[in-house]
Amino acid sequence: MSKGRNLGEFEMLALAALVRLGRDAYGVTVRSEIETRAKRTVSIGALYATLTRLEEKGLIASRLGEATAQRGGRAKRHFEITALGRRTLERSVAALGAVLGGAFVADRPAGGPGRRNS
Amino acid sequence: MNRLPRGVRLVLAHTVPRELGEFVLGDLTEEFHARCSRSRAGARRWLWRQVLASAPRFLWQRFAAGRGRALATLLVVTAAGYGAMHLWDVYVARELARSVAAQNAGAPLVAIRVLYICLQGVAFAIAGAALAHATFRRDQSFVRNAALRLAPIAAAQFIPPFAASLTSADGYPMLFLIPWLLISAAALAGGAYVIDHGRRGGPDRNGPNR
Numbered sequence: 479m480s481k482g483r484n485l486g487e488f489e490m491l492a493l494a495a496l497v498r499l500g501r502d503a504y505g506v507t508v509r510s511e512i513e514t515r516a517k518r519t520v521s522i523g524a525l526y527a528t529l530t531r532l533e534e535k536g537l538i539a540s541r542l543g544e545a546t547a548q549r550g551g552r553a554k555r556h557f558e559i560t561a562l563g564r565r566t567l568e569r570s571v572a573a574l575g576a577v578l579g580g581a582f583v584a585d586r587p588a589g590g591p592g593r594r595n596s
Numbered sequence: 597m598n599r600l601p602r603g604v605r606l607v608l609a610h611t612v613p614r615e616l617g618e619f620v621l622g623d624l625t626e627e628f629h630a631r632c633s634r635s636r637a638g639a640r641r642w643l644w645r646q647v648l649a650s651a652p653r654f655l656w657q658r659f660a661a662g663r664g665r666a667l668a669t670l671l672v673v674t675a676a677g678y679g680a681m682h683l684w685d686v687y688v689a690r691e692l693a694r695s696v697a698a699q700n701a702g703a704p705l706v707a708i709r710v711l712y713i714c715l716q717g718v719a720f721a722i723a724g725a726a727l728a729h730a731t732f733r734r735d736q737s738f739v740r741n742a743a744l745r746l747a748p749i750a751a752a753q754f755i756p757p758f759a760a761s762l763t764s765a766d767g768y769p770m771l772f773l774i775p776w777l778l779i780s781a782a783a784l785a786g787g788a789y790v791i792d793h794g795r796r797g798g799p800d801r802n803g804p805n806r
Binding site for chain 2: 504505506509521522523524526527530545546548549550552553554555
């Protein structure tokens with residue numbers, strides 16, 4: 479995989495959120511999804527910078543959504559993961575899992591998974 | 597009323613890239629009003645934290661978007677301008693001035709200076725067109741574009757070397773300074789106007805001055 483296809487941590491979180499949200503993914507729901515599941519604060523600036531970058535890489539696509547009164551009459555921008563984005567995310571998750579999984583197995587005490595010898 | 601506080605709108609208007617403005621403001625408005633139903637003070641704190649954390653990033657995005665093209669154009673225009681000035685000075689103006697001065701003829705010398713000013717006018721018109729093409733925003737009026745983008749660039753790139761050449765020993769007398777400045781400014785603005793007008797597609801499609 480070329481260097482340009484490597485994903486950063488926040489890019490992986492954003493792509494994973496898009497996979498979970500499906501067609502309902504737009505700024506508010508993506509931010510909320512990441513905050514809820516990753517338990518971290520996400521600024522809207524960081525989110526849009528990442529989504530813009532992912533779209534430039536061809537990993538996600540966006541379309542104009544409907545305008546609602548709650549948004550002051552402003553339109554939504556819906557995001558969707560592309561096939562390339564899905565493959566890239568799967569590869570990154572697999573690579574991360576392989577490295578982290580191995581590390582945790584090596585550190586795991588002999589008494590069994592998740593248990594400590596005292 | 598579904599509007600964000602005035603201060604927030606002001607900060608966002610000057611930081612968020614235009615292509616994202618509608619979506620960012622819409623998202624913040626939606627979430628701010630959802631939070632207001634629980635606690636208005638808490639919602640305001642959340643909103644300001646979001647704005648202050650995001651503003652530097654948006655500002656950088658906004659700056660980076662047009663930076664490359666504008667800088668490249670500036671470099672090309674400046675290099676071409678200096679190259680043309682140098683060639684004219686070395687191969688045309690000095691030789692002509694020398695030969696005319698040797699014959700003690702005042703009128704031809706004035707004609708050469710006028711010709712020089714006209715050629716500089718043409719060069720400035722081309723520079724104005726190139727700068728307008730690279731840096732002007734279609735959603736703003738020509739006057740606003742010229743004031744915000746053309747004037748500072750022109751002042752920084754063109755005025756100092758030309759002013760220095762005018763005040764040098766073999767430069768032009770003060771009599772030529774004012775017409776030179778007027779012609780240069782008019783040519784720069786004229787070149788920019790032609791490009792700006794053409795890109796808008798005519799007088800009835802002029803964008804509002806937002």
